[in-house]
Amino acid sequence: MGQPLDDAALDTIFRTARTANHYLDKPVGEDLLHAVWDLMKWGPTSANQLPARIVWCVSDAAKARLAECASGTNGPKIMAAPVTAIIGMDENFHEHLPELFPHVDAKSWFDGNRELRAASAFRNSSLQGAYFIIAARALGLDVGPMSGFDGGAVDKAFFADQPGVSTNFIATLGFGDPASVHDRLPRPPFERFNRIA
Amino acid sequence: MGQPLDDAALDTIFRTARTANHYLDKPVGEDLLHAVWDLMKWGPTSANQLPARIVWCVSDAAKARLAECASGTNGPKIMAAPVTAIIGMDENFHEHLPELFPHVDAKSWFDGNRELRAASAFRNSSLQGAYFIIAARALGLDVGPMSGFDGGAVDKAFFADQPGVSTNFIATLGFGDPASVHDRLPRPPFERFNRIA
Secondary structure, eight states: OOOOOOHHHHIIIIISOOOOSSBOSOOOOHHHHHHHHHHHTTSOOGGGOOOEEEEEEOSHHHHHHHHTTBOTTHHHHHHHSSEEEEEEEETTGGGGHHHHSTTTTTHHHHTTOHHHHHHHHHHHHHHHHHHHHHHHHHTTOEEEEEOOBOHHHHHHHHSTTSTTEEEEEEEEEESBOGGGOOOOOOOOOHHHHEEEO | OOOOOOHHHHIIIIISOOOOSSBOSOOOOHHHHHHHHHHHTTSOOGGGOOOEEEEEEOSHHHHHHHHTTBOTTHHHHHHHSSEEEEEEEETTGGGGHHHHSTTTTTHHHHTTOHHHHHHHHHHHHHHHHHHHHHHHHHTTOEEEEEOOBOHHHHHHHHSTTSTTEEEEEEEEEEOBOGGGOOOOOOOOOHHHHEEEO
8 A cells, every 4th residue: 555665765675785794883872773663563463462572782781691692703793783682572472462452352362372372472573573674774774683692591691580581583783884794695586485376 | 784765665664554454456467476576585584594485376276275274254355365475484495505505504504403494494484474574565565464274274285295384374465455454553662572781
């Protein structure tokens, strides 16, 4: 129902956007983190579950705690980035559904079914993780998503006070240094991974 | 590194975009399905895994097969929509990594570890599902994502010839009828699900 994006906008969010490995020495204010949330929150999740719980690490202390849980070259990247976001997921998201999905008793679909809640939190917080990436790019920021970390250690360091919340993935955030971008990896044509039925 | 989006573009992909329940009688050509893939394929996945496997149901026969697996009001929605996409995920995505991530032996990280592959396929195909939603909107299309279906039945009907592929979620696609949109569901402020550390 919206107006299609122009070429420059398609480039910004998809076609020429790249994963950043280092960032320019340009601060990212808290207002910009709020702006990312105020865009990404509109992305659809099943029954408006919104299971993502985000910790935005901006202090040196928080970055150091997170870097200790990261593997390989990810630790130094976290320390050097203006912000690293931890995209967590709450398997007790259903407690919020009476408010977030008020017209039916959606909480009862999930009560007592932890396996369903865990799968639903994983799927929908991953959708929200992608909305986070696109929203950041749409605002002129760049991201560096990472899977190389000890999830249990991150949970203990950042979500110990929130039972039911665990870490999905993490991502550095800032104004990317174009010189830090790797060679582009291949993307196969439609026929490889798509079928029309 | 890209140019920030203007207000109209932010509205199209996030702020005023809405889940469609019915679509206008306006065809969606195969060229447009290719265009969605040619945008969404650029969205980042861990080690360029690209685990999503998409079946675009456009024929009445395919829609009927899928509608039989859907619950509640989803069957009639599938029959009435111009297209319904099945977002599948391949837990054997690692077989493609020598080509998709050629500079290191990423396949060996996943060989023999089915649990890691299943989690990775689920996370990254969900990211791709979100890229699919945003890419479709960016092209002026609308989507209606759904979780209400019998996953095992969809797998059997559409992925029987692809061992390792299972269904993540499904989504109708077309030019949405603004009259079919439900009331907007609440989105909580930053403080509710975010923390700055």
